[in-house]
Amino acid sequence: MFGKMLKRSKSTTGSRKPDFRRGLAAFEAEDYAAAVADWMPLAERGDAEAQYRIGQLYARGQGVVRDFGDAAHWFRKAAEQGHRDAQFSLALCYANGEGAAQDNALPVRWYKTVSKASPPTADANLALLYPNGLGIAPDIAQAVHWYRLAAEAGHPEAQHHMGLLHAFGQGVAQDHAVAADWYRRSAEAGYAVAQHALASLYANGQGVERDIGQAIAWYGRAAEQGFANAQLALAVIHEHGTGVEPDPARAAEFYRQAAEQGHPVAQVNLGLLYARGHGVPKDYRETLKWCRLSAEKGNVNAQFNLGLIYSNGLAGAPDYAEAAVWYRKAAMQGNVGAQVNLGLMLVHGWGGRPDLVEGVDWLRKAAAQGHTGAMTNLGALYASPDSKAHNPLQAYVWYIMAAAGTQPGPEREGLEAKAHELGNQLTSEDRHKAQVIMEDWKKNPKLVANA
Template identity: 30%
Template structure:
């Protein structure tokens, strides 16, 4: 059962972006904070003038703020492509709100498959908009494997944070879900709530830096802290070699769901060049208003896991599909 399609949901969630004021980095006399103050006075041109040089130098908060300016058309002409580019720069540095806004913007623009990794990151950190979209995707089985218990948990958390459309979807889930899935979902939601209350070392390192939802008051001067040293990246495990296509194999892997068969074929024209996917045959399967892109044939689940591991190592999301 698919109670609401994701495109409409993403548009509703994306509306929350416009309401988010810009973020200030280290408090005190600095250009990012000065730009936030200018924004608060509705001097949008002055705010952009303060942020742009910092954004060009790689300041994540300034980059996020530039994305907000281009998204809203304040101080600069509205341009969603430029807004997306600034969100992406900040998101790649781990900026929470930029990751959420980037995922939602990609989703609204029909790039749902590209959006889901960013939406997952934001949902894992408790962003209600991302939980709302990811929960619906998991309930419908679009763009991600279907998991109705986790979908119920995500929608519960989004609703608890005051997102009205989440409450509506949760009510519909209650009508159509098995009690066992709801019971598991409630338990997962409690775990998520408990985890959200635990101290987050990464967040604590920047606890004095207000994010998109808050702006420092001028009466609260605090000495800026030095920027923390970049954390060492954990060593990544080398992926297993991908399996070759197996004649007569019944397993497949799914590489995404798109707005039309033409969009799915266009994506395959790009993905088919990856060595991990070379030689496989694509199939385009209708799923409501969407078309799922799957490839095969693959002999077994372990072989499908190998294909996905190699695809993911190349930056392509992927999951096995049972016969």
């Protein structure tokens, strides 16, 4: 007996003859219990399509208790009869290890508790709910086997997955040429994801000879189907003139197509075109609009640019409080520019009360990423006698490190002169301490930055 029914349809009876089409009509009407009533007997008699449909119901928890173990059981029965969609679905189960890690699932916890008191009862009930186990463990070899069968039978998604496996060397030897062959089969069948993948191989010369014309052609076919990543790729190509003449207006068109689908990178890039007036009229309000949409999805570049817009008053009056909000979001994701700008805002109290401790912490985090501007600002902060952070030894350290990271020229010479002046004021013991700090910095900048 397989998974427990969630509900019984009032329209079904135990005596009626199962009918696949009636089950399909019930499924389309979202009467999943009625669909199960018609499809399960057919599946048990060996009907491959019914077996596949029952597998889908178990995978989705429609009309039955959701269980990937049972889903895989029925997918396998259909797959072994050559049902290509079932072969692909079974491959997905093995590739993803659907439902395998369920040690904390409620039925498992219940089973572990009840089995101590009455093992037979616990086993019987567990078998009733999950006759084929709680899921299916990952098995890349099995995944490759079933993907290949479905792909060779002409399943476009399976062909794409075979391309992915070869492109990344999962379960098979990494081979971009073989990946390109599988992608091509899928792409020629009209599968947009594979068209994009094949285009990317042409753009990068992986497994095929680099050919921007072919890349644009395949990106174009995917973009025509509304595939946002392909629209983004075409936008980047036309913006930067990769293999074609730069065309900002064409770039803006493709960015807009992807942006309107909610693609965060396309949104921020479209916003930046408005900021520069490339291909579109210069309009910081549009920049603000598109960057905000992207930033709200967590795009770090958009968050940083929102900080710039608000702090510089590019789309209205400056708003340091709002700028700090977005700089902080970007800084927490490791954006070095946001870390510097947020640090300076906090140190100087722009838009609020100064917070020297947090401000210095953000500047140090930026310095740990090699940002010489952050190092220079730390040097100046520690060197100033009026600063609460006044510390000549630290100022000496940061000026030296800033100079070391700056190209030869007047700026570097100025940093070296400041360091030399500070060094003359330090004791030999302090200069030794500074040397130790700098040696430690070379070994682990993040550790020293947080010290």
